[in-house]
Amino acid sequence: MKNEEVRILLGNVAIARGIIESGCHVVTSYPGTPSSEIIPAVVSFKKELGLDTYIEWSTNEKVAFDNALAASLTGKRAAVAMKQVGLNVASDSLMSSAYTGVVGGLVVISCDDPGPHSSQTEQDSRFYAMFAKIPVFDPSTPQEAKEMVKAAFELSEEFQIPVLLRPTIRVSHGKQNVKLEPPRILDRPADFVKDPARWAATPRFRLILHTKLNEILSKIQEKFEKDTRWNVEVGSPRNYTLGIITCSSSFVAILDLLEEFGLNEDISLLKIGTPYPLPKKKIAEYIKRHDKVLVIEEPDSVIELLINDKSKVLGRLSGHVPLQGELSPEVLYGILSQLLSDLGIAKLEMISDPELEKLVEDLDLPVRRPTLCAGCPERAAFFAIKKAFPKGIYPSDIGCYTLGLNLGAVDTVLDMGAGITFASGFYQAYHQDGNDIPIISTMGDSTFYHSGTSSLLNAVYNNARFILVILDNEITAMTGMQPTPGIGITADGSEGQSIPLEELIRGCGIQWLRTIDPYDVKELLSLLKEAREYTQKEDGGIAVIVARHPCLIRYPDVCQEKPVKVTITEECNGCMYCVDFFECPALKPDKEEDLVRIDRTLCTDCGVCVQVCPREAIVPAETKGKNS
Amino acid sequence: MIKTQIILAGIGGQGILFASRIFSELGLKLGLNVLGSETHGMSQRGGSVLSHLKLGNFHSPLIHTGAADILYSFAEEETYRSLKFLRNGGVCFVNLENSKRFDPAILSHLKGKKVGFRTFDANEAAAQIGFARSTNIVLIGYSVGTGLIPFVYDDIKSALESVSRKKELEVNLKAFEIGFLKGKS
Incomplete structure (x- = not known):
């Protein structure tokens, strides 16, 4: 590698580079915006540098977490990446692993989505750090994210505790010129040292582990108090009327605004890169020096909640910061200009042009909603479902096919797997009153591998009746074309074992199963009617249709085999x-x-x-x- | 010291990420700090795509309303939506079939803000050379030709060469050249 090589990296690619530069041995993940680019970038650095990093797309986030944790127990370094709601799925493992701790460094990356741009909630992963009692790093730029990954591995090994890295979407999908360093090569053959009191701790031992965890946490807090790398004061104000405590993408956005409006000398910033355990003394000392302190963080308030004396503090609790939505530069400008004017510090020049905005509004432009691609096989399936059962209930799930909403063929989207659990839940609720209505559930192939089987097993076991249409496009499409267990290609492109959907479905106890190409709408319509009859027969049950046609973004050649102009x-x-x-x-x-x-x-x-x-x-x- | 803020607006599939890569690479070649923000995930499925790019000494990747120096818009509707980002005296390049179709009230408002407003049918020019997908590069070439942006032909061309895949290099350079000549004339 060239000395001082600089590349433009996406935040997620910088995180991947940090993983590689840390000498990490095992990297696992389940894709989800805004985290999906991490694994492909680890694969690409691995190939470029000729490393033997083990990388996997796991079937879900909990599975990814456990596989990484086990590697850590053997002394290796491991990282696991997911989107914020993925951490909900992995939370059971996260909570327990905080008690048992780790051996080799374990870095958990959970990408938050204030906005939300591509998620079902605006939840703040930093609460999970607090909930599980593990430290969290909160980067503000791609470069810092890379450095924090390395620091997180060091901290994780020093205190034998999992460490969370929480980039927001503007860090994950921001890009920046980033300095590359060579990877560390850590020779660590797997060596699991048995210690049942720790790795298989019963409740009695869990109390001991909890006590130790609390001790570790207070040591880490002391360390964060002294830290001047991630927790740093910026600026040297002439007076102390207003200070701002901030973190992540908000920190850099505020920095740009202060420079632009020439306010560097009026307002100081305290940037917090380790919001949990919070360096409380440092913060209290900062607040003491100021008349008022504004706390800006997103998507929720962790620092503000943890500050003991809030008498001088302004933030969400005082109504100065919106309770929801992304803190865009425009929102931050709004908060700042109002406050600076109220405190008599400055009157900021307006950044918006209301006249222009009114002119554009008057054009009444059509809203450009996301839609399934032209030629998408899922559209054909939704069309047939809606036509066959115009009065049915349509529970669906997370993926491109959420956009079946536009065809009126999606009624519910809760979380990964609920397409099936809602179908059985709806069935039981109606059936209890002696009512029979068509319930047509849709779920993508990747979602089915993620969390469909446990839902389907439950539905079969408890005699539910509905139609399940699995939209199998042979790829995880929405998040950027990651392979599935169905096609059996692993994260680095090498061959894994393919697990055909049909075998899995039959294994869940399904007796009525058909596979069809949804491009054949007429055939699908008659199959749906047949499926409905089966759900109503005395000895019937759940009917499953695999609607299989490859995603035409991923497999353009296959799809143009029989073009119909x-x-x-x-x-x-x-x-x-x-x-x-x-x-x-x-x-x-x-x-x-x-x-x-x-x-x-x-x-x-x-x-x-x-x-x-x-x-x-x-x-x-x-x-x-x-x-x- | 150059400090330039660029917004690239359009819809999914118009090659906005690639256009943004050309300017990131340019920044790298000129030794400038590069910061940008991209759209991924659900918003990419046919929705509006907006790419922010800041060259020079900035900290955040996001451009706020009224701050962009340059706006590239690849779709008419997206132009209206993204004009708010442009500062007074900024310049915008719009891919538009027929410049007469553009809303006259907005046009005159922009004139009042001393915005340099250029429309050009980049789709048509790209189709003429047989590569409809290179609209993005044609429009960038056009902007260089007008001399209204603070970057010169050689630098942008070299950035384009660096980010192009081998098999697309020739087409990309051709698209750039066509746009450049149209911009000059």
Whole structure:
């Protein structure tokens, strides 16, 4: 490697680089925005540097956590990465591992999503650090995230405790010029030292472990009190009217705003990089020097809650900071300009242009909602489901197919796995009153491998009846095309063992199982009716349809095997049925002509819409040739 | 010392991340600090895509409203949505079939803010050379040709060369050249 090599790295790639530079041996993860880019980047650095790092896409976050923890117990360094709601899934292991501790360094990376941009909650992972009683590092930039990964490994080994790294989405998906350093090579053959009182501790021993954990935590707190690398005061104000305690992406955004408005000499910043255990003395001393102190952190308040004397503190509790939503530079500007004006420090120049915003608002631009891609096989499946059972209940799940919402074929999205548990739950609630309504659950292949089996086992065991359509596009698509156990390719591209969905489904006790290509809408419609009959038969049960067609973003060549170029004939009367109920982005309403047109730049020649048009006005191109 | 803030706006699939990579690489070559922010995940599925890029001494990757020096917009609707980012006296380059279609009230408002407003049918120019997907590069080439941005031909060309995949290099350079010539004329 060149000396002083600098590359532009995405925050998640910088985190991956930190993992590699720390000499980490084992890296596991389940994909989820905003964490998904970490594993592919570890794979790419491993290949570039010729390392033998073991890397896996695990089937879910808890599984990923346990596999990394076991590696740590053998003395190796291990890292596990996930999105914030993934930590909910892994939380059982996290809580317990705080007590048992680790041997080799274990760094848990949980990426938060204030906004939220791509998540079901705005939860703050730092609460998990507090809840589990483990230390947390909170980076503000990609460069700092890389350095913090290395510090986290050191801390984890010094105190034999798992350490959390909590990047927010603006760090994970921010990019920056980052200095690269060579990887550490740590020769650590696996050596698990048996110690049942620790690794298999019964409740009596757990009390001892808890006592030790509390001792460790107070030592770490002392260490953080003295630390000047992550917890640092910025600026040398002329007066102490207002101070700001802040962290993560908010810290750098505030820094830019203060520089832009020339306020560096009026306001000092205390940047906290280790919010738990909180360096309370340092903070108390900082607050003492100021008339007022504003606490800015996201997505929730951890530092503010942990400050003992809040008499001078302004933040969420005092109503100065919004309780939800991302702290964008505009929101931060709003908080600052109001406060600076109230305190008589400064009047900030306006950054927005209300006149322009009003002009744009008056244009009444259509909202651009996310949508399934043109040609997506999942759209075809949703269309058929909605058509077959217009009055059904449609529990669904997390993935691209959440966007079946747009076709009115998704009623619920709770968390990974609830597509099936909601189906059984709905069934039992209606069945109790003697009512039978069609319940059609949809779930993607990766989600099914993640948490579908336990839900399905439960449903079969307890005699639930519904239709489950597994949308198998042979990839984890939404998060960026990660492989699944179904295709049996592992994280670094090497071959693993494929576990076919059908075997797994049968193993859950399912007797009625069919596989179909959803592009064949007519066949799928008749299969759905057959499935419904089976759920109503005396000796029937749960019917499962695997709707299999590869994702056409991931496998473009496969999808164009049998292209059907379509065209719209004069039969089109502009009824907009296809636009409203099929919702393909390549079918565009032409309002002037009162017709529908095909956007050739988007159309993938899947030909599914031929089966959709009630007037048969969408036809394969050659058919038109014959007619005209 | 150069301090430049660039917003790139469009919709998923228009190559905005690649366009942003050209400017990141440019920053690296010029020895500037580079900070940027990207859109991933659900928001990528046909939704609006916005890329922030800051070259020079900044700390945060995000650009606030009224601060961008340059706006590249690859889709008409997204132009309206992202104009708020542009500062007074900033410059914007809009990929637009027909410049007459642009809202006149907004156009005159921008004039009042001394915004340099340039529209150019980059789709058409890209299609002419047979590579519809290189609209992004055509528009960047165009902006260099106008001389309205603080970066020169050689630097951007060399950044483009560095980030292009081998098999796409020739096409990319051609797209850049076409755009550049249109911008100059």
